[in-house]
Amino acid sequence: MKVTFKIWRQENAKSNGGFQSYEVDGLTDDMSFLEALDHLNEILVGQNQKTIAYEYDCREGICGQCGVFINGRAHGPLDNITTCQLHMRSFTDGQTIVVEPWRAKAFPVIKDLVVDRSALDNIMEQGGYISAKTGTAPEANAILVGKDVADKAMDAAACIGCGACVASCKNASAALFTAAKINHMNSLPQGKQEAHRRVLEMSRQMELEGFGSCTFTGACEVECPEGISITNIAEMNARRAMAKWHNL
Amino acid sequence: MFLRKSIIALTGLFLCIFLIVHLSANIILLLPQETARGLYNAYATTLRESFLIKIVAYVLYLSIILHVIYAIQITFKNRRAKPKKYLENKLRQNSSWASQNMGLLGVAILLFLVVHLANFWARIKLGLGEGVRLDDNGHVDVYEVTYSLFQNSYYVFFYTVLMVPLGLHLHHGFKSAFMTLGFYHKKGLNILAKISLAYAGMMSIGFGIIPLMVYLK
Numbered sequence: 001m002k003v004t005f006k007i008w009r010q011e012n013a014k015s016n017g018g019f020q021s022y023e024v025d026g027l028t029d030d031m032s033f034l035e036a037l038d039h040l041n042e043i044l045v046g047q048n049q050k051t052i053a054y055e056y057d058c059r060e061g062i063c064g065q066c067g068v069f070i071n072g073r074a075h076g077p078l079d080n081i082t083t084c085q086l087h088m089r090s091f092t093d094g095q096t097i098v099v100e101p102w103r104a105k106a107f108p109v110i111k112d113l114v115v116d117r118s119a120l121d122n123i124m125e126q127g128g129y130i131s132a133k134t135g136t137a138p139e140a141n142a143i144l145v146g147k148d149v150a151d152k153a154m155d156a157a158a159c160i161g162c163g164a165c166v167a168s169c170k171n172a173s174a175a176l177f178t179a180a181k182i183n184h185m186n187s188l189p190q191g192k193q194e195a196h197r198r199v200l201e202m203s204r205q206m207e208l209e210g211f212g213s214c215t216f217t218g219a220c221e222v223e224c225p226e227g228i229s230i231t232n233i234a235e236m237n238a239r240r241a242m243a244k245w246h247n248l
Numbered sequence: 249m250f251l252r253k254s255i256i257a258l259t260g261l262f263l264c265i266f267l268i269v270h271l272s273a274n275i276i277l278l279l280p281q282e283t284a285r286g287l288y289n290a291y292a293t294t295l296r297e298s299f300l301i302k303i304v305a306y307v308l309y310l311s312i313i314l315h316v317i318y319a320i321q322i323t324f325k326n327r328r329a330k331p332k333k334y335l336e337n338k339l340r341q342n343s344s345w346a347s348q349n350m351g352l353l354g355v356a357i358l359l360f361l362v363v364h365l366a367n368f369w370a371r372i373k374l375g376l377g378e379g380v381r382l383d384d385n386g387h388v389d390v391y392e393v394t395y396s397l398f399q400n401s402y403y404v405f406f407y408t409v410l411m412v413p414l415g416l417h418l419h420h421g422f423k424s425a426f427m428t429l430g431f432y433h434k435k436g437l438n439i440l441a442k443i444s445l446a447y448a449g450m451m452s453i454g455f456g457i458i459p460l461m462v463y464l465k
Contacts, residue, residue: 006335019335069334069337071336071338072334072336072337072338072341073338073341073342077341079342098335098336100334100335100336103330103332103333103334104329104330105328105329105330105331106329168342169330170326170330170339170348171326171329171330172326172329172330173326173329203250207249210328210329211329212325212326212328212329212330213249213253213322213325213326214253214428215326215347215350215424216347216420216423216424216427216428217342217343217344217347217348218342218343218344218347219339219342219343222341222342222343223342229434230427231427231432231434231437232432233427234426234427234428234430234431234432234437235430235432237250237427237428237429237430237432238430238431238432239430240250240430241254241429241430
């Protein structure tokens with residue numbers, strides 16, 4: 001299988017980037033997209049050229065490290081997957097594949113396809129935790145949680161923070177990420193004590209980081225590898241209104 | 249921005265209710281000529297003389313102004329959040345065209361509104377341009393203003409075609425407003441999506457077809 005990669009190359013955060021095309025032969029259908037990029041990098045090393053920088057860690061769709069914009073979609077042409085779970089069989093022989101880094105003011109490009117996603121960590125620092133001292137691991141059934149509540153919290157907690165929601169949103173809004181983190185904590189009994197403070201401070205930090213507002217285009221939930229529902233954002237809005245009311 | 253977004257949603261929903269009332273009254277225009285004239289003018293006079301309607305009218309002006317100003321502010325802020333665009337972006341594969349272009353649709357509606365207000369509001373309420381005569385019952389002949397306007401095919405075309413962006417804007421805006429205000433019940437939202445489609449369809453077809461029917465009368 002032979003494809004042409006058209007990849008964004010950028011030396012560092014300050015330099016101007018640009019696209020560069022690479023014709024790559026010797027690929028197979030069952031190669032993952034990242035393996036295809038590895039293959040290209042091996043060729044570049046052989047030619048004594050600079051390799052392409054991209055992020056990955058687990059390569060099994062659970063860490064949220066990998067993530068690039070492929071042919072006009074976050075994480076490539078399929079819905080609800082990570083970049084590492086994308087395979088070359090999703091492309092055709094001879095196709096040109098455009099690979100770009102996540103685009104958002106809050107996600108500056110560090111090098112090539114790598115962006116700085118610290119803005120998401122800064123949101124987490126404002127309340128994406130429980131401040132009670134827990135000591136050693138507590139007895140699992142000390143606090144009873146109903147199945148429906150546990151399921152709902154788990155659906156939101158599934159967020160791996162890859163940033164596809166921000167990347168695919170026309171407003172570069174981090175509302176889906178922030179909402180998932182807030183709803184995960186706030187729906188569990190352990191999170192209730194700090195629920196109001198959490199929603200207000202995390203949503204405030206989201207704005208301070210320079211993310212845009214949510215206009216419910218729904219692009220994020222289609223690109224989210226965990227399929228986190230956009231209704232989470234509406235729920236965050238409701239929780240935020242309740243917290244505001246409570247603080248009056 | 250959360251407060252401003254909520255105000256856009258609230259004013260938008262108020263405008264949605266206004267459109268229902270407006271369209272209901274426009275149905276009178278489809279009645280036979282003289283019946284329509286009598287009823288329509290009587291209705292217009294009743295509205296003009298009502299104190300309650302006067303308050304509602306000011307709320308309406310304020311709603312339109314706030315809706316537009318805050319929408320412009322948020323649009324510019326959102327653009328700043330995404331300074332660099334993708335070389336290739338297949339938006340149609342993950343979202344609807346209308347949801348991606350609410351600003352553009354809004355501008356089309358605003359353009360319509362300016363012309364619409366110049367045609368009716370400026371002439372009847374502000375007394376600008378050609379004077380409006382009274383009908384046999386002594387009511388201001390609003391029907392004549394409407395009827396004569398829709399004898400002009402250019403206006404009919406304008407009034408009909410611009411109901412398409414209105415429908416698209418309403419289809420996304422109606423449901424989205426509820427979500428902005430914190431309505432997150434999943435089944436409820438599925439029902440709301442259907443209501444949103446039905447409402448937007450009714451408004452755009454209803455408002456779009458009446459000028460055409462008056463023209464063909």
